[in-house]
Amino acid sequence: MRIIPIRSRGFGPTSVAAVMLAACHAAPTSAPRAPEPAPSPATMHEHFALARDLVTFAMTGNLEGLRVTARELSTLEEARGVPAGAESYVDRVHAAARAAVAAPSASAAAREVAEVARACGECHLAYGTDLGVRFQDDPPSGSDPRGRHARYLSWVNRLLWDGLVGPSDRTWRTGAEALAGTEGFPPPDATYVPQDVLARGAGELRQLGKDASAAGSADARARVLARVWVTCADCHTQAGIR
Numbered sequence: 001m002r003i004i005p006i007r008s009r010g011f012g013p014t015s016v017a018a019v020m021l022a023a024c025h026a027a028p029t030s031a032p033r034a035p036e037p038a039p040s041p042a043t044m045h046e047h048f049a050l051a052r053d054l055v056t057f058a059m060t061g062n063l064e065g066l067r068v069t070a071r072e073l074s075t076l077e078e079a080r081g082v083p084a085g086a087e088s089y090v091d092r093v094h095a096a097a098r099a100a101v102a103a104p105s106a107s108a109a110a111r112e113v114a115e116v117a118r119a120c121g122e123c124h125l126a127y128g129t130d131l132g133v134r135f136q137d138d139p140p141s142g143s144d145p146r147g148r149h150a151r152y153l154s155w156v157n158r159l160l161w162d163g164l165v166g167p168s169d170r171t172w173r174t175g176a177e178a179l180a181g182t183e184g185f186p187p188p189d190a191t192y193v194p195q196d197v198l199a200r201g202a203g204e205l206r207q208l209g210k211d212a213s214a215a216g217s218a219d220a221r222a223r224v225l226a227r228v229w230v231t232c233a234d235c236h237t238q239a240g241i242r
């Protein structure tokens with residue numbers, strides 16, 4: 001059976017970094033220039049917002065969008081304004097992004113996006129940046145049944161991403177348990193997706209939640225997270241969502 005989407009949807013990545021960068025390059029060169037301020041970790045992280053867009057592309061199976069964004073992330077010179085000695089960690093983020101650009105399939109690319117998250121986490125770990133204490137793990141609020149699937153699974157997805165990027169064991173485990181519960185199914189408006197497709201997808205995510213709980217190392221967690229995104233993407237592609 002062919003699945004016909006009722007309406008086209010967009011997840012709409014939010015990063016404006018590309019536009020901002022383009023605007024910088026377009027600035028007139030004749031005007032006197034103020035010395036460039038040394039980029040701070042805050043500037044660096046503004047640009048790393050691109051990494052969140054990669055997740056959106058990974059979970060919709062949008063390989064084209066993923067490649068464009070990964071290329072941008074892989075060439076961010078701004079990300080080099082980091083404390084001396086930290087360059088190798090930025091290089092790891094860049095290398096994972098380059099691997100995502102070169103990945104031959106959406107699932108291989110998802111694997112590299114998870115590697116980006118792992119590389120972020122390695123630097124945080126090296127700097128003793130305990131991001132976990134800043135993370136909000138509370139379940140999403142809102143009771144409109146129409147948004148339940150998107151709300152619940154975006155929350156789970158965020159927990160797993162944060163858990164790896166933090167890295168935060170607590171956040172990862174909260175995400176894993178929530179995924180095993182898969183409260184987000186069936187998506188309320190998804191009458192155009194056959195019941196068996198929905199049931200299979202929900203079952204796969206439930207199993208991945210268990211796998212996520214069992215995964216102890218950053219490497220194992222990155223592999224599970226990539227499989228989660230591929231499972232989201234499998235169904236979203238069939239449902240015509242990009």
Ligand code: HEC
Nearest residue numbers: 041045048051082086089090093120123124127129134165
């Ligand atoms: C070169 C090392 C390094 C790399 C690579 C790195 N970070 Fe960070 N990150 C830091 C440091 C140091 C801090 C703490 C800064 C502070 O205290 O606000 C931080 C803080 C953060 C924060 C918290 C910011 C806030 O306002 O609370 C987030 C979120 C974050 N990083 C995400 C990422 C993501 C996503 C990546 C990868 C795409 C990444 N980081 C890569 C060093 C790094």
Ligand code: HEC
Nearest residue numbers: 009010011150153157187189190197198201231232235239
């Ligand atoms: C078995 C099918 C299936 C799986 C698996 C699935 N989804 Fe969905 N998802 C849908 C359908 C169908 C919609 C459209 C919902 C509607 O029409 O109400 C949707 C919509 C969404 C939306 C809203 C998009 C928009 O622009 O309206 C988000 C966010 C979302 N899903 C997140 C996720 C995440 C994250 C995962 C994986 C952890 C996931 N979904 C797994 C079927 C699925």
